[in-house]
Amino acid sequence: DAGITQSPRHKVTETGTPVTLRCHQTENHRYMYWYRQDPGHGLRLIHYSYGVKDTDKGEVSDGYSVSRSKTEDFLLTLESATSSQTSVYFCAISEGVNEQYFGPGTRLTVT
């Protein structure tokens, strides 16, 4: 299995609070991705990174920011969480056009 961990695995937070999710890889892959998974929508890309300090927006980036200061870490931040951001968040990694490997997911509930 690819070495990808996500933390925390579960989080409950209140509307308006900031939240940061962490993705950590041990594979030294160049590309990292954040997705959200919602019923009826499959997985949708939030942001991705193509190198340290190099990031770009995905399909559903509003309300989210990311940072990548080291190859192995990709952080997703919700500056002010809303109930619409209740979801399961997945991190993935890849090396170019090769297979994407997914982490175990973080279940976030915003009350």
Next chain:
Amino acid sequence: GDSVTQMEGPVTLSEEAFLTINCTYTATGYPSLFWYVQYPGEGLQLLLKATKADDKGSNKGFEATYRKETTSFHLEKGSVQVSDSAVYFCALSPMNTGFQKLVFGTGTRLLVSP
């Protein structure tokens, strides 16, 4: 824009039945096509892929053929097992992006009973 359409689930089958999960896509040119599987409580795993027209991807008894003329990539298995119960996602990666920028379908849940 690019999109993937999958049949809605759940698909409920008895063990050893034949499985088909339909997937069609809309994209420019020749995207790469994928099937991912998600077991309960886990992340997604690549099941199979095809990168050009008429390619057949296969893995663990599952197969899918890249049909450019019908823009389809249907997943099939001749004899399902209880352990195949999972959610299956069809996805595409547009051509010429230099990396995998996946577009997913909504997923199809498969339930296999003994």
